[in-house]
Amino acid sequence: MRLSPDYLAYTVPCPLNAGKLAQVEAFVERWRKLAGREAAWQWQRFFQTRAMDGFETSARQGWTRPWITSGVCSITLAQQVMAQVAGQLKGHLGNVQNTFVELVAKSSLSSDDKHRLFYLNRCKLWLAPCAVKSPVKGETHLSETIRVLGRQVFRKALSMHRRPSFRYYHPQLDQRSAKLSPSQGTGFPWWATVSTLEAGKTLHLPVVVWSELESTIAATSQALAPLAAEAHRAKR
Secondary structure, three states: OOOOOOOOOOOOOOHHHHHHHHHHHHHHHHHHHHHHHHHHHHHHHHHHOOOOOOOOOOOOOOOOHHHHHHHOOOOHHHHHHHHHHHHHHHHHHHHHHHHHHHHOOOOOOHHHHHHHHHHHHHHOOOOOOOOEEEEOOOOOOOOHHHHHHHHHHEEEEEHHOOOOOOOOOOOOOOOOEEEEEEOOOOOOOOOEEOOOOOOEEEEEEOOOOHHHHHHHHHHOOOOOOOHHHHHHHOOO
């Protein structure tokens, strides 16, 4: 059995001067606006393809967005935004699926019709433009009546959940946009190098890391363990 890895998140002090704080705030504000645009793009694609392709979680060959070609942001940042937005939208759609099940279960439909609708919902084929195989023995495909009913139930369930808003969402940056490394003789033990809104320019943020956290980094992070060990030796 393959187990998923465990992840830990730590909140660490990051004392910033007014200039760096303004740059960080501008970056977060830009990220949130991009996330809103990405969400609108994904919903449009979701309905255009009738949910057949789902939400985009990763970039394919030739992948792009209008805000990349216009120079608003880099490809790297746009891809990170896309992945996080898609994750939120997929979670939202999971809630819609659960509500779909509740609506059908509480209805007065026959057991066979409920079985058909549960299958339609499980396969996420509410809006499918093509024929849908029936889960009921002796039937080849779902009837148009059931498919229309499935679309109606889906839209009802969708209307019962407010779509995710990214107005106050916190960016989650990966190693392409944020890197942690020990300092070189400065007043802070570690620094975070973070991308800015200007292409090719980064922002160095001081990070306060205590000894227990340094030990955790050394024990759990393959990428940072050598740096943590080097920083520890430098202090001795």
